[in-house]
Amino acid sequence: MSDRPAAGGPEVAVTGIGLVTPAGLGVRENWQRVTAGEATAATDPAFAGLLTDISCRVPGFDAARELGKRKAWRLDRYTQLALVAAKEALADAGLTPGDWDGPRVGVVIGNALGGTATFEEQVRNLVVDGAQTVSPMLVPMAAANMVSGYVAMEFGALGPNLVTATACASGATALGVARDLLRSGACDVVIAGGTESSLSPAIVSAFARMGALSRRNDAPEAASRPFDAGRDGFVLAEAAAILVLERPDHARARGARVRARLAGYGASADAHHATAPDPQGAGAERAIRAALADASLTPDDIDHVNAHGTSTALNDVIEAKVVERVFGQRPAVTSTKGVTGHSLGAAGAVEAAYTVLALENGVVPPTANLDSLDPEVSVDVVSKAPRHLRMKAALSNSFAFGGQNAVLVFTTP
């Protein structure tokens, strides 16, 4: 009989965090900027002449410096960001790569679109200069699974290795799947999270043509404004967030600091429409209730909700109604996308990290640019200044195109 707990066993430990986002390089810079509620959206010279010319980019990211020149040129930026975030997360967890039981270390990283910049560049080569000029590096750079493969190569993680693709919920789904790998006993440690760097011309143009993006090109810092009456779409962002998740017994045995516990994960499908959420938010509500049940918590136990809060007309109202229906006015709600923009497949992991930091610090970050709450929103959305609050449990929502929903519940250790 194995001494590993059966499925449905205890929650898993979060022992490390790494963040590479528009709010900064590293957890410290991120938390400063996010609690300050200072938006990061800016005019993007690379988008000049496109339908939108604003974005949220990671400032001062130098892949050659972080990873070495010989490695950096072979990697699409979506992988570069994740490798740097993973390095920080492992150091934070006090884990020395290689100095572990490799086959017991898994990697699960979500992303929505893979290396779109590489892909678009090579399509241009094909069309303009001919097939002979297409790079043989295209597939290993751009394929969406490669990031987890490169993380395994970099750190010697020899266990289960995969990518989750649930669009804007990918990062949250990855953490949920990682949790399951720990619960089932397949892994002791999982390097999990999300990454995205799809700030490429075709992708930004496509989102703009869908009407999903804010058109505040003249005032980029005010463009991402979740739950505000004047919101008009999201701002496309790049980011990576990696969490080290660990079986509690494994963390305890090595004396690791447990930052929080991942206590619940719930997932669902709207089965409604390609891009529009279910008008009643039925799928979102099912995922939230599943996550609560999984954590053996009731709605009254949840002190804080990090909302999906994209700053689109539809999402924010429907999500607010669902949150109100499940929780009433109790939890302090925020959307950190006001600061970071929307990093698609990374967002769920970025926001999971912020949720852990909120619990740990007893601080709910404000929703940036929330000047005038949408009258249809009647939950307690934190705005203007961070709110100090003693918390035991918090929840992070991620809802995706395709109707894929993933919700995570974190508790204090």
Add this chain to the structure above:
Amino acid sequence: MDSQTAGIVELLVERFGVEADEVQDDSRMRDLDLDSLALVEFGLAVEQQFQVKVSEDEIGPDNTVQDVVRLIDAKLAGDPR
């Protein structure tokens, strides 16, 4: 350093993440971390920079910078090898 060699070094530095001072005449492609995929990319870059035709088996991991320069020189001289 002749102009052909300088061109190759520049290519390696600009596109393949190699530092200029790491490249010697006798540096092998594998020493510079150019694996088989990178060599296909490198062959294409050489073609574009020097306006010569390079087939995929002409530059291998054990070829040196000097080998590549000789290859280009021969091609430019019309050697039909």
